[in-house]
Amino acid sequence: MTLHIDSVSKRFGQYQALDSVSINIPKGELVALLGPSGSGKTTLLRIIAGLETPDQGRVLFDGEDATDVAPRYRQIGFVFQHYALFPHLSVFENVAFGLRVMAREARPSEEQIRERVSEILKLVRLTNLGERFPAQLSGGQRQRVALARALVIRPRVLLLDEPFGALDVTVRTELRRWLRELQQELGLTTIFVTHDQEEASAICDRIAILNEGKLLQTGSPVDLFTMPATSFVAGFLGSANILARESLGAGAPVGISGAKVAFRPADGKLSTSAAAPAPGGHLRLSGTIQHREFLGSIVRYAIARTGGEVQIDAPFKAGEAFIAPGTEVAVDIPHDALISLNS
Amino acid sequence: MSLAMPERRLEKLSPSAARHRPWSPERGHALLLLPPLLLLVAFFVIPLADVVLQSFAGPGHPLTQYERIFTQSSTLQVLLYTFQTAATVTLCTLVLSYPVAFVVSRAKGNLLHLSLALILIPFWTSTVIRTYAWIVILQRRGVLNEMMLDWGWIERPLKLMSNGVGMQIAMIHIMLPFMVIPLLNTMRGIDGNLLRAAAVLGANPLRQFLSVYLPLSLPGVSAGSILVFISSLGFYITPALLGGQKTMVAVLIEQQASRLLDWPMASALATVLLVVTCLLFLLYERAMRFAGGGKTVGEVS
Ligand SMILES: Nc1ncnc2c1ncn2[C@@H]1O[C@H](COP(=O)(O)OP(=O)(O)OP(=O)(O)O)[C@@H](O)[C@H]1O
Numbered sequence: 125m126t127l128h129i130d131s132v133s134k135r136f137g138q139y140q141a142l143d144s145v146s147i148n149i150p151k152g153e154l155v156a157l158l159g160p161s162g163s164g165k166t167t168l169l170r171i172i173a174g175l176e177t178p179d180q181g182r183v184l185f186d187g188e189d190a191t192d193v194a195p196r197y198r199q200i201g202f203v204f205q206h207y208a209l210f211p212h213l214s215v216f217e218n219v220a221f222g223l224r225v226m227a228r229e230a231r232p233s234e235e236q237i238r239e240r241v242s243e244i245l246k247l248v249r250l251t252n253l254g255e256r257f258p259a260q261l262s263g264g265q266r267q268r269v270a271l272a273r274a275l276v277i278r279p280r281v282l283l284l285d286e287p288f289g290a291l292d293v294t295v296r297t298e299l300r301r302w303l304r305e306l307q308q309e310l311g312l313t314t315i316f317v318t319h320d321q322e323e324a325s326a327i328c329d330r331i332a333i334l335n336e337g338k339l340l341q342t343g344s345p346v347d348l349f350t351m352p353a354t355s356f357v358a359g360f361l362g363s364a365n366i367l368a369r370e371s372l373g374a375g376a377p378v379g380i381s382g383a384k385v386a387f388r389p390a391d392g393k394l395s396t397s398a399a400a401p402a403p404g405g406h407l408r409l410s411g412t413i414q415h416r417e418f419l420g421s422i423v424r425y426a427i428a429r430t431g432g433e434v435q436i437d438a439p440f441k442a443g444e445a446f447i448a449p450g451t452e453v454a455v456d457i458p459h460d461a462l463i464s465l466n467s
Numbered sequence: 468m469s470l471a472m473p474e475r476r477l478e479k480l481s482p483s484a485a486r487h488r489p490w491s492p493e494r495g496h497a498l499l500l501l502p503p504l505l506l507l508v509a510f511f512v513i514p515l516a517d518v519v520l521q522s523f524a525g526p527g528h529p530l531t532q533y534e535r536i537f538t539q540s541s542t543l544q545v546l547l548y549t550f551q552t553a554a555t556v557t558l559c560t561l562v563l564s565y566p567v568a569f570v571v572s573r574a575k576g577n578l579l580h581l582s583l584a585l586i587l588i589p590f591w592t593s594t595v596i597r598t599y600a601w602i603v604i605l606q607r608r609g610v611l612n613e614m615m616l617d618w619g620w621i622e623r624p625l626k627l628m629s630n631g632v633g634m635q636i637a638m639i640h641i642m643l644p645f646m647v648i649p650l651l652n653t654m655r656g657i658d659g660n661l662l663r664a665a666a667v668l669g670a671n672p673l674r675q676f677l678s679v680y681l682p683l684s685l686p687g688v689s690a691g692s693i694l695v696f697i698s699s700l701g702f703y704i705t706p707a708l709l710g711g712q713k714t715m716v717a718v719l720i721e722q723q724a725s726r727l728l729d730w731p732m733a734s735a736l737a738t739v740l741l742v743v744t745c746l747l748f749l750l751y752e753r754a755m756r757f758a759g760g761g762k763t764v765g766e767v768s
């Protein structure tokens with residue numbers, strides 16, 4: 125099902141939680157909603173699910189206005205930020221809940237319920253845990269129960285609110301791959317909330333970046349990484365050095381238009397022989413090494429210069445000496461690695 | 468681990484540091500329990516034991532008093548009436564408190580403080596005063612009857628004082644906070660997202676309540692009910708002032724002890740009340756452990 129969110133705004137008292145947010149999500153797409161804490165991600169999901177009414181704007185399912193439809197008629201799969209499993213019901217009954225509460229005409233028979241729940245439990249690989257209670261499960265297992273419970277009603281849209289938030293890194297990476305495969309297999313239109321940019325880039329078709337209730341930019345992970353529009357997006361997706369354009373002085377290349385300029389730490393090339401001229405097509409910044417962090421495959425140098433500190437990642441080669449703090453260095457950045465930013 | 472390290476080093480440095488341990492009931496600090504313990508033993512346990520012993524002391528064989536209680540229809544009726552009253556009061560209190568607790572559990576800010584104050588202020592007012600207030604309202608020529616006569620709802624004043632109805636009304640009023648507070652405690656702990664999850668899964672409001680909210684609020688329901696039921700069983704002031712011809716067991720005990728001077732009988736009645744209360748409490752404990760146990764069995768295995 126396609127999902128249209130049409131200039132949705134929501135205010136809590138004085139606080140503008142969402143400010144005219146619009147996104148179109150085609151059928152079967154997995155969109156990551158990425159943003160810092162308090163940026164309105166959960167609020168947007170709740171509006172889509174009908175748990176919150178927008179002050180302005182509309183939510184359309186397959187082109188049909190659903191803004192005033194009660195949550196229970198929307199047929200949406202929602203995985204809550206902290207799972208919200210029913211603590212008094214077994215895993216089986218948690219998953220069966222959505223089937224048992226159906227209107228009598230639509231409700232499957234007891235036998236069909238058993239069948240569908242077992243099928244879904246198999247899909248999320250929890251076949252033997254049906255009798256357990258949520259308190260007896262690990263975080264990853266609870267996560268999968270929450271997903272099973274959302275999937276059993278055959279939702280038209282799947283909304284996942286930081287589904288892997290509370291899990292450790294290995295479980296997260298495993299689950300996110302599995303989730304992606306499942307989502308593609310079922311062809312489910314999905315919104316995946318996270319504040320982990322790596323997670324968003326890893327599995328999603330598109331990323332939408334939300335900050336302070338505003339949708340800043342949407343695009344494929346590669347587009348957002350290579351062409352961020354603002355310094356917030358540049359800094360949020362991977363690390364970036366952001367410089368005011370005037371601070372570049374005479375070396376500023378033509379073709380850079382915005383108020384600010386960004387480049388990725390890996391794109392700068394460090395050299396200690398500051399005397400040699402900059403190679404053609406490169407922007408040269410000079411400064412002194414301030415600080416050094418060894419991060420395994422790379423070494424991250426912080427370089428102090430007039431006009432702002434920059435960070436440069438140099439690949440680490442075994443046997444090579446680190447550049448000592450205090451050394452004067454030159455940083456050469458190819459012109460095509462410079463990104464102009466509007467703000 | 469890393470947090471514990473500096474502490475251990477400290478112990479090595481100064482010998483006195485090794486003796487200075489954080490508070491714990493096992494390490495001698497249990498001595499702090501001694502004063503209240505002495506007080507309780509001297510003024511509660513010993514007199515109580517005395518009461519129990521006295522109940523076996525009267526003329527005839529030791530169980531004479533108990534035989535009287537359970538064979539005389541007058542005492543049996545009092546016991547039965549006491550249980551009936553306690554049950555009615557508990558049920559009515561529950562029905563009245565549940566919606567109140569629900570609303571207050573959702574309240575925020577000033578509304579929350581105001582409603583808590585409205586619940587707690589009567590709770591801090593003396594039971595005697597509140598009972599007298601009810602007498603003023605409910606008596607034959609009281610506020611309620613006068614009002615209903617004026618409005619023409621009734622032709623003759625209703626009897627509310629002599630038949631136990633007034634007593635039950637006053638008891639329900641007095642018991643409300645004892646029900647609201649445990650309910651409130653439980654309800655505030657219920658994650659609002661559970662109801663939202665139920666709604667998204669297709670449950671209508673009634674289903675959300677019956678399948679999710681009600682079961683999760685049951686610990687509060689049972690804690691409040693047992694509190695109100697047990698308190699009502701032994702309630703004295705209100706039944707004494709408002710009971711009319713109907714007698715609750717606490718009133719009967721008082722009559723036996725101070726008017727008829729039948730101490731063994733009074734003691735035996737008190738013992739029966741005590742035993743019933745303890746049994747109910749044990750039953751409640753067992754029920755709670757059983758309810759909680761269902762969720763923890765798997766953790767052990
Ligand atoms: N019911 C509410 N009443 C008042 N303010 C609210 C309410 N719900 C959310 N807010 C406010 O709206 C803002 C956005 O909240 P939201 O829960 O959508 O953030 P989020 O992006 O999901 O953050 P997180 O990553 O921490 O979950 C927050 O500042 C929050 O305090």
Ligand SMILES: [Mg+2]
Pocket residue numbers: 165166167205285
């Ligand atoms: Mg959130």
